[in-house]
Amino acid sequence: MLKKLNYLNVSWPLDFTALFPVARPIIVEIGFGNGNYLIHLAQTRPDCNILGFEVSSQSMTKAENKIDRLKLTNVRPIHSSAETALAHxxxxxxxxxxxxxxxxxxxxxxxxxxxxIKPDTVALMTSRLIRGGMLTLATDIVEYAELAHETLSNTSGLSNALEHPWARQMPGRFCTKYEAKAYREGRRAHFLVFRRDETAAPHAPVIKEVAMPHLFLHSPLNAAELVERFEAQRVRDGEAHIALLRAYVDARRDEAAFEVVVEEPTIDQHTMILLSPRAEANQYIVKMTNLGKARPTDGMHRAVAAVGAWVADQHPEAAIMETKLR
Ligand SMILES: C[S@@+](CC[C@H](N)C(=O)[O-])C[C@H]1O[C@@H](n2cnc3c(N)ncnc32)[C@H](O)[C@@H]1O
Structure with a gap:
């Protein structure tokens, strides 16, 4: 059975040799829906390895089951938004x-x-393409085609591979579920094809993981007293939106766990931040946990800082002593 992959259980960045038995050029489909186009790519391009990124869990399951049944080894769907996959x-x-x-x-x-299709995502895609690589986009919405043409044309490193802004037909192309629906409902398709040219692509290094965030603090209040005072709150720090949702206590161990949702421009994560006692009286460490395979991103560092700041605020004698934060 195919291992189910998502953006949190794969390596950052992806290790293609762990995903595919043979090294081959990589083709990526974004938003593969029922997976039929993805599978068609795998079957008709055996010289390539195919990656699919999709946000819908239902679509993921459908594609995984089909790939399992067909025993295809050159295609791997990954549950991830395009934005997270491109950046991380x-x-x-x-x-x-x-x-x-x-x-x-x-x-x-x-x-x-x-x-x-917006400038920052297209810039990322362009930077991920090899020289001579291709980006193909199909849409049944003329305004979307116009906007996409403008965005792609304005991206350094890309040029239109067609003589016109878009083609109305691409002979031999596999017809997707949404394409068939559009034709049934009387809409036409617009196919845009851009090539990664010799000009410089936007500079966009992959965003790597940073060290596990933690800090040490001094608090006369114990974990149970802190949890009693806790109220759900939202903090905005830089580009991160941090929601501290709930707090739980393990009074016997004098530990508190804070449930957090951290939204960053390229990734959303839901995990726990732990407050545990140190050997010295009234001293605690606040650190991120790996629960849910959470990754130590910049936003996670800010979330640990937000929990530390909240604890330090709860008593006049409480204070942060040392931070291991970005
Ligand atoms: C209109 S459907 C098209 C599905 C398929 N490509 C087709 O032509 O039949 C758009 C698909 O893109 C997925 N999607 C939307 N936004 C996405 C994103 N940011 N990253 C990855 N997939 C996304 C949706 O879940 C959905 O399956």
């Missing part, structure tokens, strides 16, 4: 082709922030 999993100049089919069907100008 893929290194520059490692991908030969990106395929994006019918993204953002609810496209509206006001959905700008959540749109897949």
């Amino acid at each position: 999993l893929l290194e520059p100049e490692t991908v030969t082709e990106f395929h994006i089919n019918f993204p953002d069907p609810w496209f509206k100008k006001r959905h700008h922030r959540r749109r897949l």
Whole structure:
């Protein structure tokens, strides 16, 4: 059975040799839906290894089951948003082709922030392509095609591989589920094809993990007294949005666990931050845990700092003594 992969249980960045039995050029499909195009790529491009990134768990399960049944070894779906995969999993100049089919069907100008094709995501994709690599995008929404054409054309390192902004047909192309739906409903497809050219791509090194964040503090209040005072709160620090949701106590061990959700531009994580006693009286360490395979990102460092600051605020004699934070 295929091991189920997600952005938290794979190595950062990805180790292709651990994913595929044979080293081959990498093709990436983003938002593969029912997985049929992904599987078609795997079957018709045996000279390549295919990676798929998808946010829907239902789509993941469908694709995993099909790949299992077909015993394909050159394709691996990974449960991850494109944004997380591009920033944390893929290194520059490692991908030969990106395929994006019918993204953002609810496209509206006001959905700008959540749109897949926007300048920072396209810059990341461009930096991940090898020279001569290709990016293919299909959409049934003419405004999306216009906007994507503008964004792709304005990205350094990319040039249009077609004579026109887009093609209306691509003979031999596999028809996806959404493409078939669009035709049934009377909409046409627009295919954009851009090539990674000789000009410089945006500089975007892969975001690596940082050291595990922790800090030491002094608090006359014990874990139980702290948890009693706790109230859910939100903190904004830099680009991280940190929600401290709940606090739990283990009075026997004098430990408290703080449930946190940390949202950063490229990743969202949900884990626990632990406060535990040190050998010295009234001294505690506050540290991130690996619960849920959480990764020590910049936002996690800020979350540990937020818990430390909250504890230090609870008593006039409480204070942070030392931090191992970014
Ligand atoms: C309209 S469907 C198209 C599915 C398929 N490509 C097709 O043509 O039939 C868009 C797909 O993209 C996925 N998706 C949306 N935003 C995404 C993101 N940021 N990263 C990865 N997948 C995403 C959705 O879960 C959905 O499966």
